[in-house]
Amino acid sequence: MKDVIKFGIGFVTGRPNVCKVINSTYERLINQFKDSDKKIEITIFILFDLGYQFTTRVDFYGIIPNVYKDIRVKYITPEDIEEEKKTLLGKEVLSKQEAELFFGHGHAKGRNTLMYYAKKNKIDYLLFWDDDEYPVACIKNRETNEITWKEQDNIAMHLKYIENSDVTIGYHCGYISPIPYVELNEDIDENLFKQYIEAISNEVVSWESIKEKFIKNNGITYADAKIANGEGAYVQKDEGKGNWVVGSTLCLNLNHIDKIPAFYNPEGARGEDAFFSINLKNSKIIKVPVYHFHDGFLKYTSVARQKYPKTLRKIKATDEEVEQRFLKASRGWMKYKPLLLYVTDNEHYKEKIKDNHIKLENSIPEINKLFESDVFDSLLIDLEDYDKNVKKHYNEFVKTNEIWNKLKGM
Numbered sequence: 001m002k003d004v005i006k007f008g009i010g011f012v013t014g015r016p017n018v019c020k021v022i023n024s025t026y027e028r029l030i031n032q033f034k035d036s037d038k039k040i041e042i043t044i045f046i047l048f049d050l051g052y053q054f055t056t057r058v059d060f061y062g063i064i065p066n067v068y069k070d071i072r073v074k075y076i077t078p079e080d081i082e083e084e085k086k087t088l089l090g091k092e093v094l095s096k097q098e099a100e101l102f103f104g105h106g107h108a109k110g111r112n113t114l115m116y117y118a119k120k121n122k123i124d125y126l127l128f129w130d131d132d133e134y135p136v137a138c139i140k141n142r143e144t145n146e147i148t149w150k151e152q153d154n155i156a157m158h159l160k161y162i163e164n165s166d167v168t169i170g171y172h173c174g175y176i177s178p179i180p181y182v183e184l185n186e187d188i189d190e191n192l193f194k195q196y197i198e199a200i201s202n203e204v205v206s207w208e209s210i211k212e213k214f215i216k217n218n219g220i221t222y223a224d225a226k227i228a229n230g231e232g233a234y235v236q237k238d239e240g241k242g243n244w245v246v247g248s249t250l251c252l253n254l255n256h257i258d259k260i261p262a263f264y265n266p267e268g269a270r271g272e273d274a275f276f277s278i279n280l281k282n283s284k285i286i287k288v289p290v291y292h293f294h295d296g297f298l299k300y301t302s303v304a305r306q307k308y309p310k311t312l313r314k315i316k317a318t319d320e321e322v323e324q325r326f327l328k329a330s331r332g333w334m335k336y337k338p339l340l341l342y343v344t345d346n347e348h349y350k351e352k353i354k355d356n357h358i359k360l361e362n363s364i365p366e367i368n369k370l371f372e373s374d375v376f377d378s379l380l381i382d383l384e385d386y387d388k389n390v391k392k393h394y395n396e397f398v399k400t401n402e403i404w405n406k407l408k409g410m
Contacts, residue, residue: 004039007155008123011045011131012110014052017301018131019062024304025135026067032156042155043123047076047114049105076117078105084116093406101396102403108263108272111247112400115260116407124255125162127155129292130248134304137223137291138173138312149308150228157290158251161233166259166283169236170249173223174312175296178329179210180322181219181314188370196363199356200333200379202340203244203274218314227289236285242344243280247273249292259283262404266386266393270329271336275397278343297325323371327378334382338390339397353387 009029011018022044033040044067048060063073085099094102103113111128118126135154140147158168179197184190197207213219226232236243250273252260261279263272293303297315302308315322341352360380367376386393 004041005159006041006043006122006124007159008118008121008126009042009044009155010047010111010114010118010126010128012047012049012107012114012128013060013131014049014055014105015131016053016055016059016062017298018046018048019060020301021129021131021134021304022067022073023062023064024306026071028135028151028153029155030070032153036156040155040159041072042070043072043074043118043121045074045076045114045117047105047110047117049110050078051105074117074121076113081113093410094403098399098403098406101400102262102407106265106267107247107270108265108275108400111263111272111276112404115252115254115262115404119254119257119408124253125159125251126254127158127251128248129154130294132295132298133172133248133292134295135291136293136303136308137228138293138308139225139228140217140222147222147308147310147312149303150223151306152228152290152292153230154249154290154292157230157288158249161286161288162251162253164284165235165286166253166256167245167280167285168251168288169245169285170251170288170290170292171223171227172246172249172294173221173291174293174300175219175315176221176294177205177210177213177219178296178325179205179219180317180319180326181214182317182370184211184214187317189366192363192366195359196367199359199363200330200337202271202333202337203242203277204246205333218312220312223291228291230289232289234287236287238281242277243283243285244277245273245280245285247276249290256283257408262400264397264400266336266339266389266396268332269335269339269386270332271340274336274340275343279401297322317370323373323375327375330376330379331382334379335386337383338387339393342390342394343397349390353383357383 081103085103088094088099089096103109135152137150137152138147162168182188194207197210261276264275265272342349364376368374
């Protein structure tokens, strides 16, 4: 490794909670390298979206002064983005249409914009970190059911492996899915719920994994003690199942930028990490033994402040704001399902879309009953709309990577 390593942490965010995460963890970030013989320069990039929760920019400037003593904080403002687009337009690097497709806010555009700025700032390694995650593992004793919490050296662990790989990816524990806990065959008909989950399922979410979490741990994922102790790194292989990674605890080796693809999602959809993963076929990915606790419903923000609960409770459909969180996630997943099927199994695309439609029609009335509303009807409209536009979205997916390849050469 170089004597001075420039390590970037990227937050693509629309929630002011990002300031709490940074303020609560910055000392741990610095202390991970107090005994290192290398100089590590940390830069935190914050790309904020004011439209996500109708916030003001003041909400994102709540970083305490102590953070700035040892860490460089770089905000990427809406004005910065517009100015950069104009510059690239003026230099005839990109057309206006290309700049609009690549730069901006949202899940994929935000990550692409942040990658570009990290490259521009000569960052060696870039770790994407979501604003509802904390570098700590929750471990459950199988005999006593007691929970212990172990702080994680997240940057140091990624740095240990990233130099000799293209991408490193860590683990998640906690509430890693925004699907609320339900009592199968009491709160909801299991067969219909299974059909719904299968309809919205993707490369990460599956009925088998959701049911297992419900039965074993009330919908919660606990950390493996050995992994939380830093054991068990391995090279992730495709093996015909895809080289899937997720968008956070995701570290990119920008010194190997030719092996780093762009992110993409159809407008208003999720899936940015899925379409990033699809282009990782020739990249070396290492799964590193380090956890982030995912506070998917923002019920345990105290964890960031090292105030650890003794138990983690079920997050049920009746809890405040859970309906909207689940609906938003479901719609985000449904809007990228057609493109995911189109890219990964084009030969059977039409029959799979038809099967998806049938499962949604069967299951949505049951999901609506769970929340005593009819808001989940919108998923059928989403599926039909994004199915009609799947070829347009595929062309944008290809084009986005062509744009990124142009920018890599600058």
